[in-house]
Amino acid sequence: MQSKSGTQKIIMHIDMDAFFASVEKALNPVLQNKAVIVIGAQTRSVVACPSYEARALGVHTAMPVYQAKGIAPNATFIHGNFGKYRTFSEAFFEILYNYSELIEPRSLDEAYIDVSHLVTSMKAAHALAKEIQNTIQKQLHLSVSIGIASNKVCAKVASDLRKPGGITIVHPGQEKCFLSELPVEYLPGIGKRTKEILNQLNIFHIEQIANMPEKLLIEAFGRTGSAIRAFASGEDFRNVEKPEESKSVSRSKTLEEDTLNTHLIHAEVFRLLEECSLQLRQEKRNCDTVAVTVRFSDFYTISKQKKLNFTSNIEKELWPTTTTLLQKAMHIHKPIRMLGVTLENLYKTSQISLFDYPFSKVKNIQQAIDKIRKYFGFEAIQTGRTFQKV
Template identity: 35%
Template sequence: MILHVDMDAFFASVEQRDDPRLKNRPIVVSGHSKRSVVAAASYEARKFGVHSAMPVFQARQKCPHLIIVPGNREKYSVDSKKIMAVLSMFSPLVEPVSIDEAYVDVSGCQKLLGSPQSIALNIKQEISNQLGLTCSIGIAPVKFLAKIASDMNKPDGLTIICPTKIDAVIKDLPIEKVPGVGKNAMNQMNRLNIKTLGDIRGLQMDLLKKKFGKFGSRLFQLSRGIDKTPVETGHVRKSISSETTLAQDIHDFQDVSDILLSQSQRVGRDLRKKDLVCKNVAIKIKFSDFTQITRSKKTAEWICSSKAIFDHALALYSKVALKKKIRLIGVGVSRLRDKKEPVQMDLLQPRDQKIKKQWETVDSAVDAVAEKFGTAFIQKASLTKK
């Protein structure tokens, strides 16, 4: 059996725990800009129809007495590591999938720790004791059903889908609840009159592949309760990114450059903290009319310095023909690998190799200062307010 552990309104719950004045109050974690979106909503706020990814102005309309709390990513990361450490007490097979959720394979643990339900209850108690937070846990023979089960009785829920109940659950499971079924897939589902995962069973594999590509094959398997995806402990992040929704639309090159620099520093710092290097840099731009573009570039060598990321991001932006103002900018890196992993060296080292190493040394020094005193303590001169 596999457990899917999902923290309840994680960011908002952490803020309510740390500030007693916020308990039992409708709060969201977000910025204070008119353009900000909700990162997390407390269950008190959700009663008014407020949810994550909703624009803050819309959340205020639904709940006029809503409390907005600025987020603290570093604090959430610390708690996330503690949560994963708790899960590792119960099984060596733990797969974190985000900052606030993970799969736990408890196969072979039952003789020592009891039934899956008993293990889940002990996990919930341990998280409550150590962090003062609640989580919801789903238990099922396969991963996708464990994830669905964890969402059935939130908050502080525990739901078990036994092997004998799989067919009944699949038959009535709304298709939009299936992981991977997004807006585009739902458009196709509506055309095919598919309402539940059980409806997929009436369709041929060839049709599913034609309509949904590779995902069609997976839908065919899931509709029959088949999910061979294992719990993978060696999970490696595929990308790191940072994006900003702007308080006001901008068009000025220097303004965009400053934001790209700030985001490149954030992404670079995250890369170095995880001892990773990358070989692809990308930017994302959303315009005032909500259309968006992405541009990416493969780098000549593995990089992790903020300056190198910024130089590539700025070069990508310089090639964009701007006809509209910008409301959102993002920088991301992909093709990641461990910095210590050996790679084939070039016989002829680039002339700027020494400069590259110097910038990495500078970044390491800045990272050390930021770790001790906070990221606002030391900044690029161009980013300081005049």
């Protein structure tokens, strides 16, 4: 695949290895070479990320925790801390942006990066990939696997083949051959249900998809059938796309138990508001609309929102509106299962906040709290309202 300038595209897919579990090991070296299993923060939880040692025992993502404990009773089970993982993710992307602005994040721990302007051969791309691996290992003590190809689909598949810590290159012209003998589930977009349908048609390898008449794939999967066939043939003309700025930020939490405890509910909502506000400050943006969502034990859901007459990214400033919306949403006297907070209509922080002046002391305190959380994780410091749940 060629870029607009006519030069050969060189795209990397960079994927952190067992990200959540690896972060826990980086923060606690005693856990190195041990089976670590990161689980959800709630009692109704499943395995979020097993280390490779735990995977070797048969533990996999989305497995019920009780089952994982039966398989690996001596493993270290850790409740996940999204604040810590977000901090490491930000550091990961900072490293990538030192190499290229053409980055397409896919999640906290993976991204496409177009390096066509940096290297002109796969040999040079391999050297660059090794440099990126070494930098991430040195700065974050984390391992990444990297796939290198002329298009996104092949780079993505390649990054999965030699985990952990591998570099796999798909040379130009070899895309279809590279994919041909791999199982169909290796192809991006082939989920469990699609795999079942293909297997029922006696299709088990990617080459068989590439050789199918496009008409049959469209009949089976609709318009996506064409894309599936193109990907299976090693064809992918998509560019690496910089992310568009989101128009809102949101956080939600399913409670460990359905509850009517108003102190607990308010504490949890304030915690969600804190996390949303922190993200806005990190992105140097304000909001002018707050929304609160409440889901009850019977799954009936109510959402309330209000537009403000100011913009802000400070939770202390947004809390009065948030708590008013929460009270309106809680007018039904039923146990609550899930809570959510969304901050909408985002603006660059050049617009004035109520706390810019004369309340600079509040802003300075908030900046100090943010700095502590950046280096030590979100849990390192908590405000009084979040302790109401204790």
